[in-house]
Each structure stands twice: as C-alpha cells, then as structure tokens.
Amino acid sequence: MTEKSSSLISFVKEKNMLWEKCKEIESDIVEMRRELHQIPELGFYLPKTRAYVIRKLEEIGVPYILSEKDSSIVATMKCARPGKTLAFRADMDALPIQEETGLSFASLHNSCMHACGHDAHTAMLLAALQILYPHKEELSGEIRFLFQTAEELAKGAAILIEEGALKGVDAIFGMHIGSILDKSIPSGTMACIPGAVMASYDRFILEVKGNGCHASTPEKGVDPINIAAHIILALQTINAREIAGTDAAVLTMGLIRGGELYNAIPSTVHIEGTTRALKEEVRQKLAKRIGEVAKCTAEAFGGSVDYTMDWGAPPLINDKEMTEFAKDAIQDIFKEEIVLYRESPSMIGEDFSLYLQKIPGAFLFLSSANPKKGTDKPHHHAKFDVDEDVLWKGSASFVAIAEKFLGR
Known part of the structure; x- marks a missing residue:
C-alpha cells in the first residue's frame, strides 16, 4: 500500500466519523448543560446566559453578532467553498418556576428554572458548533447558529427574523428534548414528523x-x-x-x-x-x-x-422534504431507533413555527423520558429533568444534517 492510498483511507475514515466526535465530547456537553442549568433567566434579557454563550463561541473562534433588541446571538460559520446556507436554532430562556429537582447543579436563581430543556438545547448546539467549526474547510456554503431568547413568550423568533437572521438561508432545523410528544417513547429516540407538529x-x-x-x-x-x-x-x-x-x-x-x-x-x-x-x-x-x-x-x-x-x-408545520432529509441524515446515529412519528401532533406551541413560515425546515424531537432516572416529568414541572446520556445524540444530529446538507 502506498503512502498516498494509506492517507486516503485515513481521510475517508475520518470523514465518515465526524458526527461520532460528539460522543467523544459527551462529558463537555453535559458540563455545559449543567452550567447553563444553574443560571436560568427569563424573557428577552439573558445577560448571564448570553455571556456564557459568547465565552464558548470565542473559545471556538467563530465570529458572531449580537442583537440590538434582546440577548440573542447569531454565530456564522463560513465554509471553504460557495454553497447553500443552513441554519440551526437553540432557545435559551427559562421559566418562572421554583426548582424542586434536588440536583447538585440546581438553579441558583430563586423562582426561575430551566424546566423546558432550553439549557440542553443550547449546550447541544454549542457542541455541534465545536465539532463542525474545525472542519469548515471540508464543507461548502455557510451555517448560522441562532441562539434565541423569549421562546416561552413566543416573541424571540420574530426579533431574529426582523434583524435578518434568515436572510439567504435555504433551510433551518431545530430540536426539542424531553417527553413533549409522548413519555412512552424510549429515551434516546428521535422523532421526525412531517406536516403539522405543534399547535398555535x-x-x-x-x-x-x-x-x-x-x-x-x-x-x-x-x-x-x-x-x-x-x-x-x-x-x-x-x-x-x-x-x-x-x-x-x-x-x-x-x-x-x-x-x-x-x-x-x-x-x-x-x-x-x-x-x-x-x-x-x-x-x-x-x-x-x-x-x-x-x-x-x-x-x-x-x-x-x-x-x-x-x-x-402560528401552528408549526414541518416541511415534508426537509423532515425526510433530516431523518435520512441521522439514520446512522439512531439506526433502528429512528422514529418517523405519524401520530397526533402536540397541542403545545413553539415559536420555531415563525421560521418555518419563511423558509423550509423541520423541528425534531429527542426523547429523554427515562422513568428509572426520573426524567419523565412533563415540561414546565418543578421536577423536570433530562436524561443527559442522550445529549450527544442531539449534537450529533445537528452535525449529521450539516454534513449531508453542505456536501461534506
């Protein structure tokens, strides 16, 4: 075997394992989630959360811009060659709930809690960016990472749209963790639902x-x-x-x-x-x-x-083509656990729907309902928690979608 062919095999092996790198930094994802969980903030003004995300973005070295109207952040990863523009979104705000989980990393803020998994969403997207950014030379196009405020008020997405976060974007994907669809879905399962997913x-x-x-x-x-x-x-x-x-x-x-x-x-x-x-x-x-x-x-x-x-x-309506695209992209991660869930959608709402009114995309669901770990409590519950063992799968899903969409 020549040195050239050996190098090619090594490159192909590395190329096929990019999403798996999320598993390698699993402990980092959990740590970020726990640190964010301790500093929950409400609505539009999230100074501690914004400072935390900025610190992580600067450690990665990715450029970003700050909203002039709230605490949202848009980080931009420009790849080596021209191509399509992809966007990912994570919401960052919390709820006015007094935490009763008893966790060692419970909220430090009185009557404020991450009781809907937004701490996990932010950590998973930061980890995906951490994995993707060093490989920007291997991809085409651009990725925008939207860190949004005020989802619980259904107001944050509108601000990012108004400020041009979707300008030139071809598709957008988001994700929700927990038991939002059905707590009987095993922890670690991804649900991809075409069409109507969540209510207005x-x-x-x-x-x-x-x-x-x-x-x-x-x-x-x-x-x-x-x-x-x-x-x-x-x-x-x-x-x-x-x-x-x-x-x-x-x-x-x-x-x-x-x-x-x-x-x-x-x-x-x-x-x-x-x-x-x-x-x-x-x-x-x-x-x-x-x-x-x-x-x-x-x-x-x-x-x-x-x-x-x-x-x-408004109602959250997933684009059928983008939903199928996401399912195919993450098939290697979840294998037989992947769920193309076609049962009744949730009557819970999500302002990710505002993005989907503008451009194609899909909102995915990662189950973390594990009764043995006590992570099957409903969202907005004082004892809500997530199964941290599945966080890397959320990050890996973002990475797999990026690889497929931008042609790595």
Whole structure:
C-alpha cells in the first residue's frame, strides 16, 4: 500500500466519523448543560446566559453578532467553498418556576428554572458548533447558529427574523428534548414528523366590567362575577359547536381574578386564557369568536368587556422534504431507533413555527423520558429533568444534517 492510498483511507475514515466526535465530547456537553442549568433567566434579557454563550463561541473562534433588541446571538460559520446556507436554532430562556429537582447543579436563581430543556438545547448546539467549526474547510456554503431568547413568550423568533437572521438561508432545523410528544417513547429516540407538529399558541385577556355594590343589594349594581361565569361557560361552546370535530382546537382559561371581600360585588373581573389550533383558519376563528361571545354575553347582563388577543406563534408545520432529509441524515446515529412519528401532533406551541413560515425546515424531537432516572416529568414541572446520556445524540444530529446538507 502506498503512502498516498494509506492517507486516503485515513481521510475517508475520518470523514465518515465526524458526527461520532460528539460522543467523544459527551462529558463537555453535559458540563455545559449543567452550567447553563444553574443560571436560568427569563424573557428577552439573558445577560448571564448570553455571556456564557459568547465565552464558548470565542473559545471556538467563530465570529458572531449580537442583537440590538434582546440577548440573542447569531454565530456564522463560513465554509471553504460557495454553497447553500443552513441554519440551526437553540432557545435559551427559562421559566418562572421554583426548582424542586434536588440536583447538585440546581438553579441558583430563586423562582426561575430551566424546566423546558432550553439549557440542553443550547449546550447541544454549542457542541455541534465545536465539532463542525474545525472542519469548515471540508464543507461548502455557510451555517448560522441562532441562539434565541423569549421562546416561552413566543416573541424571540420574530426579533431574529426582523434583524435578518434568515436572510439567504435555504433551510433551518431545530430540536426539542424531553417527553413533549409522548413519555412512552424510549429515551434516546428521535422523532421526525412531517406536516403539522405543534399547535398555535396565543393568549387572550378579558376585562369584564360591571358596577360594584354591597353584596346585600345586588340590584343596585352590575355583577361582573356573574357575567364572567356566563362568559366562561359560553366560550366552551365555541369548541363544542362551532369547530369541526376533525379540527384540533383548545380553548382554556387558566386565570380568573375578581373581588376582594366576601360581602362586596366588585366592579371588574380579570380573565386570561389560551387558544391552540393546528390550522391557521381555526386559530383565527377562535380569536374572532372569543371577542364576539364575550361582548354579547356581557351586554346581556348589563356589563361590558375589554378584549385583547396577545398573538403568540402560528401552528408549526414541518416541511415534508426537509423532515425526510433530516431523518435520512441521522439514520446512522439512531439506526433502528429512528422514529418517523405519524401520530397526533402536540397541542403545545413553539415559536420555531415563525421560521418555518419563511423558509423550509423541520423541528425534531429527542426523547429523554427515562422513568428509572426520573426524567419523565412533563415540561414546565418543578421536577423536570433530562436524561443527559442522550445529549450527544442531539449534537450529533445537528452535525449529521450539516454534513449531508453542505456536501461534506
């Protein structure tokens, strides 16, 4: 065997093992996840998280730009030759929850917790970048790594889009860890779902107005508590009688606040709720009818209502071609464990849907539900945790998609 052929065999072997390098740095991924888990932050302003990500990007040596509107970051990896542009996204924000996991690396911030896996998402994407960047000479095109804020508010993706993060991008991929689809899916399994994957999620606010008075003389006022009760019951008929049984839709009221004394009728009652839908037309109908039903009901009892719809994110619809592409790219990693999951999508929402309205892409799901490790708690639970043994698979999936998309 000549020196040249030996070198070629060595190169081919190295070339075929790039995603496997994520397994080699598994302990680094776990460490990053734990460090991020200790510093959860809410919404748009994530100073500690941003500083952490910046430090890691500078260690890798990749150039990045900072948003002027929030704490989001876009790192750019330009490859050796011209080609397509690929984007990956990780969300970084946490939730206003007091952690009850008892972990040695539990949140250091009171009433704030990574209870949705965003610490893992950020760590997995940083690790993928760490593996890919030294091999940029072997790839064509460009990769943008989007580190996003405010996913829990359904507002962060819109900021990155407005600032041009998707300009020139051909496809985008994201990932969610946990048991978001079904906790019976074994930990370490990837779910690739074409079409409708997650629901729209919006928040509505009803300020019911009456006329306060003493409880002993209700005829002298207009009772907003009574009005609110009728509105709540009436709104449930929208799903029951106005939405087709074949169209998934949810209308839930989770907050009601009114009154201060047992013997006094207040002047206002505050109601907040959420709607979910898998079709945009159903989403819009829910919003329209909430306002109409609430207004007419309030007027029937002599009151009024101020209605506000706080628009969140549209339904998340995966591009079929990109979903199949992702499945094929990560087949070598998951082998027989790969799942092309075709059951009912989740009614949970995700503002990754805003990216998919602009360009093709797919949002994937990595199960970390392991009852033996106690990592099968639902998202947004005070004891939520992830199976850290699967983190490297998330990073490896990003790397495998990049290799296939950019022609390594």
